[in-house]
């Protein structure tokens with residue numbers, strides 16, 4: 001700075017803090033003085049010239065300093081008068097200086113405005129901070145207060161007894177009780193974290209909840225302090241509490257509703273059981289036409305009442321979110337076939353075909369809830385049959401795409417029925433919605449079926465919709481997203497079998513869809529199908545040179561029935577030269593049945609199950625007797641002749657007891673009956689029973705308690721206990737099994753249910769009895785119950801049991817060898833490893849004695865105990881032989 005004097009004066013005048021802009025101007029002034037000094041130097045130089053000249057120069061310098069003083073004075077005056085923009089030009093003649101002052105004036109004005117703005121902002125901010133109800137404060141990195149509002153000041157004072165001021169260190173005045181905690185929060189914020197905490201303070205005799213927001217103050221890229229903002233959240237907290245309480249009340253109410261529904265369902269089902277059951281029994285007695293008609297009406301009404309109860313129960317279960325889907329592997333084809341089984345009689349009444357086709361790309365086994373998928377299919381197919389008078393119902397399954405191993409499948413249920421008007425389509429899937437009330441009167445229904453389907457499909461990550469043309473028919477579509485099950489597809493689903501490859505098969509059916517499906521299936525098995533859509537065409541083909549190995553003929557066809565066609569065929573070829581299978585959907589009269597037996601090798605009832613078709617076709621071509629769908633089915637053989645069982649019934653309801661006893665009588669059993677659990681347990685004191693049908697809800701002692709007590713009684717063999725419940729809530733079955741029961745049927749109990757149970761468990765009991773006799777009460781080599789459980793995995797054939805037994809034969813010899821080797825070499829690690837492996841295989845198949853020896857060997861291996869190893873190994877070999885022999889009896893050929 002050349003002109004320190006001027007700088008000092010300006011400093012003095014404007015105060016110490018000169019802004020950079022003013023400084024820049026001072027530099028500019030500097031520059032002008034630099035010029036002045038140059039002038040002076042020039043003058044000094046001229047000193048050498050003459051005294052007058054020097055004096056003159058000094059005089060000029062003096063004048064200049066006076067002028068400067070004068071200018072500063074003027075500036076000061078003008079500034080104090082706020083007149084910087086006035087007659088500056090007149091006051092300052094020097095052009096350079098004028099420029100400097102002009103800029104300086106601008107800057108001073110700007111600075112003044114900025115200061116005013118800042119003051120205004122500050123005032124606003126202070127107003128804001130002060131006018132809020134919340135506490136606000138900030139501290140610097142030494143915990144000294146930078147800002148605080150009076151709310152904070154007040155509450156701090158209330159809690160810590162000190163009126164905090166700006167500049168004071170907050171930690172010095174904090175109550176010792178929370179000093180550490182708060183220091184922690186400040187330190188966390190000062191290290192850059194932003195967070196929120198909640199705290200409760202007891203103020204003015206009440207609990208108040210506060211939320212504290214901690215934010216670091218960042219200057220440049222350094223944390224220079226912490227700002228804290230609190231909010232009183234007491235109201236919100238109380239509100240949240242109220243909401244939670246309301247939620248709990250709602251949950252309790254829903255639970256009460258579900259329990260009420262379950263109870264109502266139980267209460268309604270119990271008398272319904274009586275109605276449906278007794279009408280079923282009555283129907284089998286001698287009745288006049290009129291009586292039969294009345295009985296049919298009662299039966300039908302009972303059935304629809306049951307459907308309505310089931311629908312409502314289901315709907316409310318789904319609505320209350322109680323419905324949980326199962327995740328288990330199952331065979332897709334079986335689901336459709338089972339659904340068809342349930343509805344075949346309805347289609348038969350209307351003389352309609354129900355058909356299905358699964359695209360070859362669709363996985364055979366999927367993972368999901370089989371019951372619920374079946375329910376959707378049954379619902380849609382049932383509707384399709386209900387709203388169709390002529391034609392067919394066709395179910396098809398295709399695959400839309402695969403993503404992350406999840407397969408999206410599309411199901412379509414197509415009918416040729418009355419169709420649905422466009423304006424009604426959207427509403428169909430709402431609860432209680434029907435196209436028009438007159439159809440309800442005609443067809444019945446609750447309007448809940450499709451609503452349930454939609455919810456179920458949504459639960460399975462899919463969607464449902466309909467395409468339909470009035471008068472032409474409807475197609476209901478739905479999609480599902482499912483993982484694929486690893487289980488190997490069954491033989492009948494895929495694969496060419498030597499027995500079938502290149503065998504020529506004639507397919508005769510007037511229904512083109514059925515022909516298409518049959519053709520596809522036969523081709524998949526490697527056969528060569530030829531189709532005829534009329535008996536005439538079929539006869540022409542048979543008369544030609546073409547030699548067929550097998551014919552598949554539909555019973556009901558226009559022009560000529562399957563039976564007439566059969567008679568015609570036999571004029572050319574006998575049963576040996578052209579074996580034939582009859583496809584029937586109608587029940588044949590005794591006369592027709594005999595006639596069919598002479599002309600055909602087997603009958604299959606429609607809808608055709610693929611495994612049955614496979615079984616019958618392979619059996620005929622291999623010259624065997626088929627195990628399913630055979631023509632000559634022994635009828636009216638009482639179950640009791642095949643399975644003589646001692647049955648006990650425990651049921652408290654008089655009507656239901658009588659009803660069940662009559663059902664047992666129908667199939668040849670004289671069951672004993674008791675009215676409660678206590679009597680059931682008592683009955684075991686006097687007699688040994690094989691099978692107990694146990695009502696779950698009974699007075700005195702319920703079914704679960706009774707089951708436990710029966711298991712405790714010292715009987716030679718434990719009975720098989722079947723639970724009977726009127727509840728239909730999820731988890732019922734599991735509960736019964738967990739309580740020690742063997743199986744479960746839900747009310748109303750139908751004759752068909754009892755027959756199924758006896759067929760399933762009768763075999764187990766009889767086999768067990770035989771074994772017990774043979775082995776003189778020795779433990780069973782194979783527990784038939786375990787085999788029965790495996791069989792349950794496969795309702796259509798025994799392939800799972802067979803496969804497991806085959807695997808046992810294949811895998812176990814190496815285990816035995818390795819165990820023997822380990823014993824010989826005293827390799828305990830190998831011994832425990834292989835004994836453990838064999839034990840697992842044994843237990844899966846119910847080979848308990850062998851499993852137990854393996855366990856003993858495994859323990860010896862684990863504990864490195866070599867005592868009695870040889871004996872145990874010998875025992876293992878002995879039992880292994882017995883197990884192999886015994887297992888072979890369970891293989892179904």
Ligand code: ADP
Pocket residue numbers: 383384387415417418419420428433434435436439440444445446447448449450451474
């Ligand atoms: P419900 O059949 O018990 O009345 P749904 O929810 O299953 O209840 O069906 C609702 C309505 O949708 C039926 O009443 C009928 O009007 C219509 N509907 C359903 N399926 C079909 C179909 N395949 N063809 C024609 N109308 C149908």
